[in-house]
Amino acid sequence: xxxTCRTLLIGLLFGSLxxxxxxxxxxxxIQISQQLQQQALRxxxxxxxxxxxxxxxxxxxxxxxxxxxxVKWAEDKLNSLGFDRVxxxxxxxxxxxxxxxxxxxxxxxxxxxxxxxxxxxxxTPADGITAPIVRFETLSDLKxxxxxxxxxxxxxxxxxxxxxxxxxxxxxxVGGRSRGAVAAATKGALxxxxxxxxxxxxxxxxxxxxxxxxxxxxxxxxALSSPDADQLNLMLKRDQNVVLNLKMTPQSHGYxxxxxxxxxxxxxxxxxxxxxxxxxxxxxxxGTGALDDGAGVGIVxxxxxxxxxxxxxxxxxxxxxxxxxxELGLIGGKAYAxxxxxxxxxxxxxxxxxxxxxxxxxxxxxxxxxAFEDVLTLSAPMISNGVAMGSNTASGGPDVSMLPKQGVPVxxxxxxxRDYFDYHHTPNDTLDKVNSESLKQNVAAYAQFAxxxxxxxxxxxxxxxxx
Amino acid sequence: xxxTCRTLLIGLLFGSLxxxxxxxxxxxxIQISQQLQQQALRxxxxxxxxxxxxxxxxxxxxxxxxxxxxVKWAEDKLNSLGFDRVxxxxxxxxxxxxxxxxxxxxxxxxxxxxxxxxxxxxxTPADGITAPIVRFETLSDLKxxxxxxxxxxxxxxxxxxxxxxxxxxxxxxVGGRSRGAVAAATKGALxxxxxxxxxxxxxxxxxxxxxxxxxxxxxxxxALSSPDADQLNLMLKRDQNVVLNLKMTPQSHGYxxxxxxxxxxxxxxxxxxxxxxxxxxxxxxxGTGALDDGAGVGIVxxxxxxxxxxxxxxxxxxxxxxxxxxELGLIGGKAYAxxxxxxxxxxxxxxxxxxxxxxxxxxxxxxxxxAFEDVLTLSAPMISNGVAMGSNTASGGPDVSMLPKQGVPVxxxxxxxRDYFDYHHTPNDTLDKVNSESLKQNVAAYAQFAxxxxxxxxxxxxxxxxx
Numbered sequence: 001x002x003x004t005c006r007t008l009l010i011g012l013l014f015g016s017l018x019x020x021x022x023x024x025x026x027x028x029x030i031q032i033s034q035q036l037q038q039q040a041l042r043x044x045x046x047x048x049x050x051x052x053x054x055x056x057x058x059x060x061x062x063x064x065x066x067x068x069x070x071v072k073w074a075e076d077k078l079n080s081l082g083f084d085r086v087x088x089x090x091x092x093x094x095x096x097x098x099x100x101x102x103x104x105x106x107x108x109x110x111x112x113x114x115x116x117x118x119x120x121x122x123x124t125p126a127d128g129i130t131a132p133i134v135r136f137e138t139l140s141d142l143k144x145x146x147x148x149x150x151x152x153x154x155x156x157x158x159x160x161x162x163x164x165x166x167x168x169x170x171x172x173x174v175g176g177r178s179r180g181a182v183a184a185a186t187k188g189a190l191x192x193x194x195x196x197x198x199x200x201x202x203x204x205x206x207x208x209x210x211x212x213x214x215x216x217x218x219x220x221x222x223a224l225s226s227p228d229a230d231q232l233n234l235m236l237k238r239d240q241n242v243v244l245n246l247k248m249t250p251q252s253h254g255y256x257x258x259x260x261x262x263x264x265x266x267x268x269x270x271x272x273x274x275x276x277x278x279x280x281x282x283x284x285x286x287g288t289g290a291l292d293d294g295a296g297v298g299i300v301x302x303x304x305x306x307x308x309x310x311x312x313x314x315x316x317x318x319x320x321x322x323x324x325x326x327e328l329g330l331i332g333g334k335a336y337a338x339x340x341x342x343x344x345x346x347x348x349x350x351x352x353x354x355x356x357x358x359x360x361x362x363x364x365x366x367x368x369x370x371a372f373e374d375v376l377t378l379s380a381p382m383i384s385n386g387v388a389m390g391s392n393t394a395s396g397g398p399d400v401s402m403l404p405k406q407g408v409p410v411x412x413x414x415x416x417x418r419d420y421f422d423y424h425h426t427p428n429d430t431l432d433k434v435n436s437e438s439l440k441q442n443v444a445a446y447a448q449f450a451x452x453x454x455x456x457x458x459x460x461x462x463x464x465x466x467x
Numbered sequence: 468x469x470x471t472c473r474t475l476l477i478g479l480l481f482g483s484l485x486x487x488x489x490x491x492x493x494x495x496x497i498q499i500s501q502q503l504q505q506q507a508l509r510x511x512x513x514x515x516x517x518x519x520x521x522x523x524x525x526x527x528x529x530x531x532x533x534x535x536x537x538v539k540w541a542e543d544k545l546n547s548l549g550f551d552r553v554x555x556x557x558x559x560x561x562x563x564x565x566x567x568x569x570x571x572x573x574x575x576x577x578x579x580x581x582x583x584x585x586x587x588x589x590x591t592p593a594d595g596i597t598a599p600i601v602r603f604e605t606l607s608d609l610k611x612x613x614x615x616x617x618x619x620x621x622x623x624x625x626x627x628x629x630x631x632x633x634x635x636x637x638x639x640x641v642g643g644r645s646r647g648a649v650a651a652a653t654k655g656a657l658x659x660x661x662x663x664x665x666x667x668x669x670x671x672x673x674x675x676x677x678x679x680x681x682x683x684x685x686x687x688x689x690a691l692s693s694p695d696a697d698q699l700n701l702m703l704k705r706d707q708n709v710v711l712n713l714k715m716t717p718q719s720h721g722y723x724x725x726x727x728x729x730x731x732x733x734x735x736x737x738x739x740x741x742x743x744x745x746x747x748x749x750x751x752x753x754g755t756g757a758l759d760d761g762a763g764v765g766i767v768x769x770x771x772x773x774x775x776x777x778x779x780x781x782x783x784x785x786x787x788x789x790x791x792x793x794e795l796g797l798i799g800g801k802a803y804a805x806x807x808x809x810x811x812x813x814x815x816x817x818x819x820x821x822x823x824x825x826x827x828x829x830x831x832x833x834x835x836x837x838a839f840e841d842v843l844t845l846s847a848p849m850i851s852n853g854v855a856m857g858s859n860t861a862s863g864g865p866d867v868s869m870l871p872k873q874g875v876p877v878x879x880x881x882x883x884x885r886d887y888f889d890y891h892h893t894p895n896d897t898l899d900k901v902n903s904e905s906l907k908q909n910v911a912a913y914a915q916f917a918x919x920x921x922x923x924x925x926x927x928x929x930x931x932x933x934x
Contacts, residue, residue: 058578068577111525111533114894202669203754203894225898231755234522234898242500287670288578288698407553427581430694431701450541 029455033381033448034410036306036455040444041385045102045305046298047436049077050357053297054288054431060280062325063095063256070281074261074322081305083263083320091324091335093258096120098207098285099249100390101222103193106130106243111234113228115193116205116286117250118177118221119328120212128247129154129190130219135236139176142183151188155180158229167417170424171319173197174208181221182213191220195229200285200422205228207284207389208425209329220248258282258324260332263301265308267317267454275453276319276350277303277414277446278399280326295434295442296353303446314454316348323399326354333399337406344406349453349460351411352397353446356423356436358416358462359455360387360445364394367460376460381452384402385444390414393453409451409460413445473475477497486595491750496922497578500848500915503773507911508852512772514545517824520764521755529749530562530723541728541764541789548772550730551785558791558802560725565674565752566716568689570660571599573710576702580695583672583753584717586795589681594876596621596657596687600714602703604912605645609650618655621711622647625696630666634822634884637891641675649680658687658713662696667889670694674892676796681692682929687715722732725749725791728797729769733776734784734921741746741810742920743786743817743911744770745866747793754896755777758887762901762909763820764789770874770913774921781921783815790866793821798867802871802910811873815901816920816927818878819864820913822891824901825883827854827912831861834927841925848919852911857881878920880912 034131036200050153060070071088078086094403096119103113121232132149133156134149136142141156157176162169184192185367196206212218224232235242261281266271279296283289304320307313323332333352348369369392376389383389395401396410404410416438522538527537538555547551548924563586570580582629600623601616603609609622625644629636643661653658663673672690677684691699700878702709728748734740746763750756771787790799800819804811816834830849834842836859843856850856863877871877883905 051701055698055705056576058576058698107526109523172767201895201899202671204670213548227895227899228743230899231522231525231897238522420875430698432668432694432697 015117029383029452032310033451036451037385037444037449038308040303040447041440043302043440043443044436046302046439046443047434048296049107049301050290050294050434051431055295056292058288059285060281060283060289061260061285062331063093063334065284067258067282069263071259074281078263081301083304083308085264085267085299086262088259089263089339090254091258091260091332093325093331094328095253095256097251097253099123099251101248103222104245106245107110108239108242113231114203114205114225115222116207117248118210118223119246120210121208121250122218122253123250124191124220124246124248127182128245130243130245131190132241132243133232134377139180139183142180145187145190148188150184152418153189154246155189155192156232157192157194158233159195161199161421163418165416165418166414167420170197170421177208177223178211181210181219182216185219185313186216189219193222193224193311196223196226198226198421198424201226202428204426204428206425207286209327211448220246222246222248223269234401260324260336261322263304263320265313265318267303267315268313269315271317272346273316273317275316275450275451276347276400277323278321278323278350278352278397280332280354280399281322282325282327284327284425286427287428288431290431291356291429292425293326293354293425295357295439299353299442299446301441307451309387311399314451316454318450318454326399331400334402337402344403344408347403349409349411349418350396350400350403351413351449352400353417353442354397354422355417357439357442358420359438359441360415360423362388362390362414364412364414364448365392365409366394366396366404366463367370367392369460371460375460377454378458379442379449382445382448386442387445404463407459407461407463409463411449417424478768480490484520489508496919497848498779500918502909503914504852504917506773507770507914508907508908510769510910511886511903513906513910514901516765516768517901518759518898519903520542520761521757521882526752527748527756529725529795529798530560534725538726538728541748545728545768547832548768548775549780550771550775551733551818552731555726555728556806557724558727558799559722560792561795561855562723564718564720566718568715570689570711571580571669572702573712574707575709579674580698581673581692582672582695584715585677585690586674587677588688588715588717590717591687591713593717593932595712595843597710597712598657599708600699600709608648609647612654616689617651617654620656621713622651622656622659624659624661625700626662628664628666628875628888630885632885634887636666638861641836643672643915644675644820645678645689648677648686649683650865652686656686658689660689663690663693664887665693665891665893668693669895671711673894674753676794687713689713689715690777693893706710710882727791727803728789730771731782732771732785734780734782734864735780738784740783741786741814742783742917743814743867744917745788745790745819745864746816747790747799747821747866749792750792751794751892753894755903756897758761758823758890759892760793760821762763762824764907766820766909768915769910770917773914775901781918783921785917785921786908795867796867804869811870811875814870814875815876816866816878817863817870818916819833819867820880820883821907822882823887824906824909826885826905826908827880827882828879829857830916831857831859831879831881832859833863833871833930835930838925838927842927845919845923845925846916849912849915852908852915854912872929874928874930876930878916881915
């Protein structure tokens with residue numbers, strides 16, 4: 001597509017073709033993408049899928065029995081929707097069971113606190129760990145503590161997550177969750193509790209994955225709800241010696257097999273080239289995974305279905321990938337990249353929906369610099385759906401974030417996430433939090449994106465390899 | 468006070484005395500009440516009290532160990548604030564322990580649900596009760612079910628509580644909580660679950676007292692969180708045969724002694740006449756009772772303290788009553804009415820703060836019809852604090868609601884309760900939900916009310932006895 005035609009093409013979206021040089025096929029693409037947008041805004045399919053997944057399957061922690069029920073659910077749904085091809089690919093996933101988690105202030109003000117185990121945490125001894133807490137503002141502060149200064153103590157990282165539309169507050173605090181246990185154990189701590197990585201004031205703790213390191217003692221790790229973190233602060237203000245008893249019974253049970261579930265609309269003229277739109281099928285175990293990532297599953301599946309039902313298939317194959325075990329460390333995403341290694345050079349572009357059900361306000365890309373303007377021009381039909389044209393710095397979403405390093409262009413369809421971290425990884429991630437209208441707008445955006453990319457004649461490679 | 472002077476008196480609040488007939492003492496009363504208002508709006512005492520109670524004591528279920536710690540806290544606080552007189556009066560209260568509560572959908576879509584035991588509920592057998600659920604829209608619908616139609620079933624009342632500033636939605640649904648178990652058992656049910664009596668969409672169940680009846684089988688009773696009630700509905704939409712397993716371990720342990728804790732500012736000229744401002748000290752056990760009723764405790768205590776510190780005490784005695792065991796059935800209020808039976812004719816007026824920390828927008832009274840206009844005139848200084856003059860139909864608040872029947876005038880200082888039932892009786896009733904600024908406005912209103920009533924020369928009796 002010629003750059004000179006960009007403005008006119010945008011004009012075309014809202015009016016008639018005014019002698020533009022664009023080819024007939026380009027205007028046809030625009031017309032079909034607009035038709036997909038309108039169909040998406042009228043369809044409740046994505047919401048119906050989220051409802052079905054959250055009600056009929058519910059929580060589906062990777063590696064659990066419910067995870068396999070979710071895989072079966074996905075295969076059945078994708079088959080019943082009539083995709084050209086539906087298949088699954090095995091993924092090895094760890095098996096971890098949450099058990100129970102209880103925290104009690106022993107002194108100076110005895111009372112229970114609301115906590116939850118971080119994903120992957122080891123258990124405490126049966127009678128718990130009883131020790132004074134030492135508060136740190138941030139993970140960096142904990143890392144700066146003197147060696148041995150936490151001997152016999154429980155570390156407490158109290159970092160508050162800021163609310164932002166982009167969700168950028170999460171990035172600033174999540175290190176305390178994933179790397180806090182190693183940092184605390186290095187200083188001698190018996191256990192670690194963190195203020196939940198969340199923006200709400202509900203008395204629910206936010207779980208999420210944490211990591212150990214082979215050469216460092218594995219200590220139990222839990223998150224406190226925000227009001228409970230406040231409570232500890234107010235106790236510490238009165239008395240620096242706050243003693244906590246922590247009892248947790250999570251267990252790890254080796255590995256099992258889960259699956260990436262995949263559906264395809266086979267391309268009409270370039271069937272070996274792939275436009276990938278993904279979401280993850282697994283969820284945390286305490287909510288029903290409506291926002292994370294039932295919404296994404298609904299969005300990309302419904303978007304794919306609209307294209308599947310077109311009278312004429314687009315040039316490239318569109319691959320809807322429902323990833324396994326994203327929550328446990330992008331395991332499905334990594335497995336996909338490995339299994340499809342030899343085919344990655346045929347991946348035209350990839351994008352994942354994994355940020356709830358908020359409206360999409362912008363699309364970012366990561367494509368060759370010289371292709372960027374053309375790809376924006378190509379995406380212009382999305383503007384009338386409220387999607388602004390963004391930057392060339394996308395990561396593409398968690399499960400496709402490893403693809404740019406292998407040369408695959410990606411896009412990030414940015415959603416309004418200002419309330420996403422109110423519910424993220426809590427029991428509160430339930431269907432009532434999903435706005436069916438914004439879900440439709442998401443489907444429209446993904447359908448337009450996937451279709452336009454599958455028809456695109458822009459060369460997106462080579463991309464600048466992310467550091 | 469003469470009615471003719473009313474408008475001028477209101478004018479006086481905002482300007483100078485313009486030759487009004489009001490006596491010097493009346494204008495002095497207005498001046499002092501305005502001074503109390505301004506002091507209240509500058510003081511953080513009420514919030515500090517709520518913080519202290521919720522942090523240092525925390526949850527304080529009547530009859531529990533923590534309840535007695537709360538009584539000690541209250542005595543210490545009231546003494547340290549320098550009230551003229553501080554004492555406590557014994558109240559017999561039941562001892563009930565929540566234990567654990569677990570609900571699991573066995574079929575058709577196995578998954579856990581979030582529930583909590585209703586206060587006073589009996590336990591299930593150790594392996595739980597497994598039975599199909601039968602849904603009813605309301606308690607009335609349950610009552611209309613044929614005899615024996617719930618044999619071997621679990622009743623499910625699904626009544627949604629409406630959000631209103633006045634909180635009137637609660638009155639429409641709470642019957643299902645208090646009387647649902649008796650109604651369900653009468654029809655043969657093995658247990659009952661209800662949609663939480665609450666206005667939120669959080670995955671937390673709302674507890675609250677329920678009652679049994681001697682001649683009816685005692686069956687376990689629990690509340691489901693709102694998202695879990697939705698979940699059951701969506702399952703029933705797909706399959707009418709939803710089987711639930713309910714495991715609950717609450718226990719009753721007879722009775723113990725708790726206390727109404729009382730502080731007085733002794734009246735300068737009519738010390739035997741009483742203006743009562745109350746709140747309840749006990750709370751449910753899952754939150755820290757910040758809104759219910761830490762806020763009330765803070766408000767009436769801080770209001771009393773402002774009057775205690777006046778250079779000249781008002782004519783009547785002001786009695787600050789922190790009631791025991793309101794949550795378990797107005798037990799402290801009833802005990803007070805009984806213990807002070809002979810003195811109730813000396814109670815000039817009574818009011819309780821027990822509706823959280825929302826702004827007071829209106830004051831209602833229940834006084835002699837012929838006194839109503841005068842008492843509104845008298846209360847006019849409260850208008851500049853945002854308190855409108857209301858009706859003559861007040862109940863006075865839960866723990867004083869039995870007093871009008873014994874001839875005692877009451878007032879209701881109406882608070883904005885539109886979010887009160889989001890948190891009420893849940894783990895989410897914590898300090899972060901208390902707005903310190905609206906708390907100050909409440910203190911101002913109670914201080915003005917108590918002072919003006921303690922100085923009033925209006926005869927409030929005889930009141931029309933409530934039916």
